[in-house]
Amino acid sequence: MKVAGIDIGSLTTKVVIMDDSKVISYVVNQTGDEVEQAARQALEEALSKAGICTQGELYIISTGIGSRGLQFGQGQKAVATCLARGAFYFFPSVRVVIDLGAETSTVVKVNERGRLIDWANQDKCASGTGLFLQQVAKLMQMPISEMGKLPIPEKAAEITSTCAVFAESEIISHIHRVPPTPKEEIVAGVYQSVVGRLMSLIKRVGIAKDVVVTGGVALGEGLVRVLERELGFSVLVPDEPQIVGAVGAALIAGETAKRGVSQ
Amino acid sequence: MNSTGSGNKLGSVIRACRLIRRMLRADPEARQSQFMYYQMLEDYFTRVLRAKEEDGFVVGHTVFFPAEIIYAMGLVPMHTETATWTMALFTGDCSDILASGARLGMAQEICTPHRGLTGAFASGALPHPEVMLWSNMVCDNTAKSGELIMEVCNCPGFFLDRPFKRSQHEIAYLVSELEDMVHFLEERSGKKMDWDKLSEIVARMDRQIELVRQINELRKNVPTPFRPQGFLELLTVDYLFPGQPEALEYLETLYRELNEAVKVGKGAVKQERFRLMTLFIPPMYLMGFLDRISREYGAVSVIEPFFTFWGEGRLDPSHPLESVARKSYMIPEMRMYGPLDDRALGAIVNCAEEYKIDGAIYYADVGCRHSCATIKLFKDTLADIGVPMLVVDCDVVDATVTSEEEVSEKLQQFFELLEDR
Numbered sequence: 001m002k003v004a005g006i007d008i009g010s011l012t013t014k015v016v017i018m019d020d021s022k023v024i025s026y027v028v029n030q031t032g033d034e035v036e037q038a039a040r041q042a043l044e045e046a047l048s049k050a051g052i053c054t055q056g057e058l059y060i061i062s063t064g065i066g067s068r069g070l071q072f073g074q075g076q077k078a079v080a081t082c083l084a085r086g087a088f089y090f091f092p093s094v095r096v097v098i099d100l101g102a103e104t105s106t107v108v109k110v111n112e113r114g115r116l117i118d119w120a121n122q123d124k125c126a127s128g129t130g131l132f133l134q135q136v137a138k139l140m141q142m143p144i145s146e147m148g149k150l151p152i153p154e155k156a157a158e159i160t161s162t163c164a165v166f167a168e169s170e171i172i173s174h175i176h177r178v179p180p181t182p183k184e185e186i187v188a189g190v191y192q193s194v195v196g197r198l199m200s201l202i203k204r205v206g207i208a209k210d211v212v213v214t215g216g217v218a219l220g221e222g223l224v225r226v227l228e229r230e231l232g233f234s235v236l237v238p239d240e241p242q243i244v245g246a247v248g249a250a251l252i253a254g255e256t257a258k259r260g261v262s263q
Numbered sequence: 264m265n266s267t268g269s270g271n272k273l274g275s276v277i278r279a280c281r282l283i284r285r286m287l288r289a290d291p292e293a294r295q296s297q298f299m300y301y302q303m304l305e306d307y308f309t310r311v312l313r314a315k316e317e318d319g320f321v322v323g324h325t326v327f328f329p330a331e332i333i334y335a336m337g338l339v340p341m342h343t344e345t346a347t348w349t350m351a352l353f354t355g356d357c358s359d360i361l362a363s364g365a366r367l368g369m370a371q372e373i374c375t376p377h378r379g380l381t382g383a384f385a386s387g388a389l390p391h392p393e394v395m396l397w398s399n400m401v402c403d404n405t406a407k408s409g410e411l412i413m414e415v416c417n418c419p420g421f422f423l424d425r426p427f428k429r430s431q432h433e434i435a436y437l438v439s440e441l442e443d444m445v446h447f448l449e450e451r452s453g454k455k456m457d458w459d460k461l462s463e464i465v466a467r468m469d470r471q472i473e474l475v476r477q478i479n480e481l482r483k484n485v486p487t488p489f490r491p492q493g494f495l496e497l498l499t500v501d502y503l504f505p506g507q508p509e510a511l512e513y514l515e516t517l518y519r520e521l522n523e524a525v526k527v528g529k530g531a532v533k534q535e536r537f538r539l540m541t542l543f544i545p546p547m548y549l550m551g552f553l554d555r556i557s558r559e560y561g562a563v564s565v566i567e568p569f570f571t572f573w574g575e576g577r578l579d580p581s582h583p584l585e586s587v588a589r590k591s592y593m594i595p596e597m598r599m600y601g602p603l604d605d606r607a608l609g610a611i612v613n614c615a616e617e618y619k620i621d622g623a624i625y626y627a628d629v630g631c632r633h634s635c636a637t638i639k640l641f642k643d644t645l646a647d648i649g650v651p652m653l654v655v656d657c658d659v660v661d662a663t664v665t666s667e668e669e670v671s672e673k674l675q676q677f678f679e680l681l682e683d684r
Contacts, residue, residue: 068668077679078672078675078676078679079676080676080679080680081676081679081680081683115683115684116679116680116683117651117680117684118646118651118680119676119680204639
């Protein structure tokens with residue numbers, strides 16, 4: 001049975017097509033201003049990649065910040081539920097998922113059946129989010145992908161974790177210092193600031209192994225290394241950390257569709 | 264200070280109550296107790312406005328203050344926090360009174376009921392009382408609010424010092440404080456305390472507490488018979504009408520209605536899926552939305568350990584002042600506000616088990632540091648018995664802190680979590 005999961009984030013829209021619980025295609029596109037259009041476009045591309053002609057053959061579940069107003073599909077599920085399912089699909093040993101998105105960081109606790117048992121998210125401040133890191137990359141005048149590959153020195157610049165605006169001022173001050181703070185130390189400081197904020201979220205739901213890191217920010221190796229240093233152990237990162245929520249949505253679509261068929 | 268147009272906001276509340284009663288008349292599913300409740304609210308606020316028009320003696324008082332004494336003296340009580348909350352609930356907007364509080368120098372970090380009530384007096388949304396009574400029940404904000412209200416309203420006041428801990432010695436001290444307060448009110452109002460009337464009120468208050476306990480017993484049934492957010496009615500009746508005949512009539516009617524529903528197995532929602540424990544008060548401006556989403560998901564609050572679950576004990580009409588003093592330690596909220604000990608944790612564990620709770624929702628009023636400090640403790644305690652707890656950061660009155668969409672997302676997520684277990 002073919003199903004689709006759509007995860008509409010503030011920055012990117014992810015679509016996953018699954019057949020009998022196997023990912024057969026996926027797409028990650030920019031969301032832009034027109035959420036509905038972005039979702040339809042991404043779905044069409046994913047269908048095309050999977051060699052499926054029409055949307056009519058699919059059972060679709062959506063999730064993410066933009067999913068509420070979607071005019072198509074069979075239902076909508078909350079992000080943490082989908083992250084729990086998606087992370088469990090890739091790593092059955094997962095107990096905590098840390099999702100680092102563009103505007104929101106979410107920490108999800110998962111039981112041994114891959115079901116959500118608790119979650120906490122940070123959505124009131126840009127500090128600790130992907131958009132903040134994008135802004136930092138802009139200030140450092142380098143692409144975010146390049147920033148993610150910078151080596152992480154032992155010494156890190158002091159950057160506040162309480163406010164994204166104050167953090168930016170501090171970064172500018174480090175850049176213009178004489179001599180300027182090395183960019184690796186600034187970036188390491190930024191990561192520590194993000195991780196510091198994240199740790200309070202993680203402690204709210206409780207640390208438990210294995211930890212899986214998802215979301216677009218997980219593509220940056222540097223941040224993941226700083227997080228591991230803070231946690232004191234290695235974390236797991238899927239090959240495509242951005243699509244985990246969409247995979248979870250697709251898995252739920254499959255379960256729901258099966259229940260519908262059996263009824 | 265401006266007190267012109269003081270009826271504007273309360274007038275809106277009164278008109279809203281009338282409108283709701285008309286709507287209830289047309290609703291075949293509406294219960295008589297709901298109709299009575301809105302009539303009581305209308306009468307309460309009408310009494311306040313009429314007293315101001317007819318040179319009556321309005322006594323402003325803060326939350327948990329023993330209003331039995333005000334009623335026994337034939338004076339008109341005005342519960343300041345409830346008046347503010349009710350305005351928020353019925354007008355859907357309290358931005359002007361909060362702005363008025365800010366102009367008085369009330370910092371944004373102070374809880375909105377207190378910012379709001381001071382602002383309400385300063386802006387004239389609430390009529391100025393003849394005297395202001397306040398106490399240290401339950402928080403530090405309450406202890407300080409009265410002073411500012413006295414200044415804003417240019418009226419005298421009395422601070423009731425209620426000891427934090429409970430012992431025979433401390434009860435005796437609180438009784439002496441209450442005696443001083445009676446003298447203060449007699450001097451200021453020119454009216455004498457009617458001790459027989461106070462005894463009658465105490466006897467009725469004892470019955471009132473018993474009725475709430477009996478109603479809670481009915482709420483243990485599956486499906487539970489009481490409406491999803493209905494407990495706010497119990498709370499308001501307790502705050503505004505301690506020991507009043509109309510409160511007994513309302514509670515007796517409600518008890519009969521719920522008993523009938525239990526007999527025929529009729530639940531408050533079509534399909535009860537999630538039995539919830541509510542910790543702290545939901546945002547007033549979202550009550551309509553919360554009612555809708557509760558019905559949509561089949562989620563009902565079946566117990567509120569810190570709002571409707573009275574502590575043990577009975578009141579003795581032959582010792583009315585001592586009973587009033589003792590009651591201040593039996594109030595459900597006192598478990599949370601202290602001293603915070605095993606009683607609070609024991610109460611939520613017992614309630615979770617006895618009321619067959621699926622999950623708890625803690626509406627964390629960001630301005631209430633006292634209650635927010637308990638979040639982790641309660642969450643861990645409930646987790647130990649397998650009951651998940653959702654924390655919704657919000658504000659009881661200020662709609663700018665949390666949007667309906669945010670609350671909706673969190674509730675949806677929580678209901679999915681409960682469903683998935």
